[in-house]
C-alpha cells in the first residue's frame with residue numbers, strides 16, 4: 001500500500017476527495033445516471049442518456065472507494081452504500097448488467113459489440129469491484145464482481161462465443177480482478193479477448209450484416225466503416241496487436257488495449273516488442289509536448305505522423321490517463337526509465353490540465369493553444385473524463401513504485417510512504433518543482449536490496465543504491481533545467497516557435513497575464529529568465545506589431561514594443577478569466 005503524504009499531489013487528492021467527488025455525484029443525480037439504475041432495478045421506465053452512461057457511475061464509485069481508503073467521509077460512506085445497492089439490484093440473475101439494455105433495448109443484449117459499450121461498462125464496474133476487494137470495502141460490491149465474472153466467463157469464455165467490446169477496457173479489468181482475487185478464469189478470459197481481437201472475420205464486423213443489430217449500430221457506421229467496408233482501425237480491430245507497428249484509431253481504446261494486453265502477457269517478448277514499436281511511432285511522431293495524444297476530433301484519435309495541431313489538438317483527458325497507465329506498465333515490463341519520463345510528462349501536463357484547481361470543472365479536450373473560447377465545464381453529456389480524472393488522481397500510488405528482482409523501483413519522486421517487499425520507506429521531495437528526493441526507511445526483507453530511482457535532472461535515468469538490512473537513507477540528486485524547447489520541423493505549426501519547460505513541466509502564456517491576445521507575444525530566448533513565486537517564470541520579448549495595416553514590408557517593423565510577461569504551468573491554464581493561451585510561442 002502506497003500513501004501519498006504531502007505536497008503537490010496530496011493537494012490535488014484533497015481537492016478531489018473534499019470537493020470534486022461530491023460535485024460529480026450531484027451531476028450523476030441531476031443527469032439521470034443514477035435514476036437509470038433505480039428504474040433498471042424495478043425493470044420499468046425509460047432509459048435516459050447514452051449507451052455508456054453507466055460507466056460514469058462505476059468510475060466515480062471506484063474513485064469514491066479510493067477516497068474512503070484515505071479520507072474519512074461519513075456522507076460518502078452512505079453514498080457508496082446506496083450506489084452499491086442500486087447496482088446490485090439492477091444486476092440480472094445471471095450476473096449481466098446494463099441499464100440501457102434492461103430498459104430500452106430489451107432482448108438485444110450483445111447484438112452490437114462494436115457500439116453498445118456493454119462490456120466496456122462492465123469493465124469499469126469490475127474495476128470498482130477490484131478496488132473494493134483491494135481495500136477490503138463493501139462485501140456486496142465484491143459479490144457483484146463475482147457474479148459478473150461468472151456471467152462473462154459463461155458467455156465469452158472457452159465454452160461460450162468469441163466476442164469482445166468495441167471499446168477496450170474489460171481486458172485490463174479482468175486481469176486486475178484476477179490479480180486481486182486469484183480467479184484465474186478472469187485472466188484467461190482477458191487473454192482470450194486480447195488474442196481474438198483483430199482476426200477476421202471479426203465478431204464485431206459480422207454484426208454489421210445483421211438487420212437485428214441495425215438500430216444499435218447505425219450511429220457508429222460512419223466511424224467504423226470506410227466506404228461501407230469494415231476496416232476496424234477505429235477500434236484497433238483491423239489486425240492482431242502483435243502485428244501492429246503504429247498507434248492508430250481512437251486513442252483511449254488503444255491505450256486501454258495495450259494495458260490489458262500487457263496485464264495478460266507481462267513477460268511475453270513478442271507482445272512487448274510489438275508494443276515497443278507502437279510506442280516508438282507514438283512518442284517520436286504522434287505525441288504532443290504535453291504528453292497529449294489524439295490529434296483528430298474526427299475519430300477522437302491518432303491521425304498521421306507529425307500532425308500535431310495546437311488549436312485543434314484533441315488530447316482527451318482520458319487518453320492522457322490511458323497513456324499514463326500504459327507507460328507505467330511498459331516501465332515495469334521492460335525496466336526502461338524512458339517510459340516513466342512520458343508518464344511524468346503526460347500526468348503533469350495533459351492529465352492535470354483536465355481538472356480545475358477546485359476539482360469541480362473539467363476539460364474533455366486539452367488543446368495547446370486557445371482563442372479564449374475553450375472553457376472548463378462542470379460536466380459533459382459524454383462524461384467519461386471527470387470521474388476518470390478523479391479515480392486516477394486518487395490512485396497515483398498504484399503506478400509509481402514497484403519491485404523488480406531485488407530492486408525497489410521509485411518511478412516518480414512523489415512524496416510518499418509505505419511498505420513493499422519487506423522494505424518500509426518514506427520519500428520526501430519537492431516534486432514536481434524539483435527533481436531530487438530523500439528516501440529513508442527500514443529494510444526488514446532479510447537480504448540486501450537495491451533502491452532504484454529516476455530523475456529528470458542531474459543523473460538522467462536510473463540511479464541505484466544498495467541498501468543493507470536495517471535502517472537506510474539515500475539522497476537522489478536531481479536538478480531541473482529550465483529550457484526552451486523546439487519541435488521537429490515536420491510539425492508545421494511549430495516552425496519558428498518555442499515552448500518553455502521546467503523539468504517535466506510544460507509552461508504556457510495566457511491573455512489574462514499579457515493583457516492582449518497570446519499569439520501576439522514573441523519571446524526572446526536569449527533574454528534572462530527569472531523564477532518567481534507560485535512557480536511562474538518571467539521572460540522578456542515583445543508585442544508583435546499590432547497597429548500596422550493588414551500587410552506591411554517586413555523591414556518596416558519599426559516599433560518593437562518591448563514587453564515582459566510570466567509563463568505559468570500549462571496544467572493551470574483556464575483557471576482564471578477567459579482568454580487566449582499559447583504553449584508554442586513565436587520566437588523573436
Ligand SMILES: [Zn+2]
Pocket residue numbers: 316317318319364383384385386388
Ligand atoms: Zn474522456
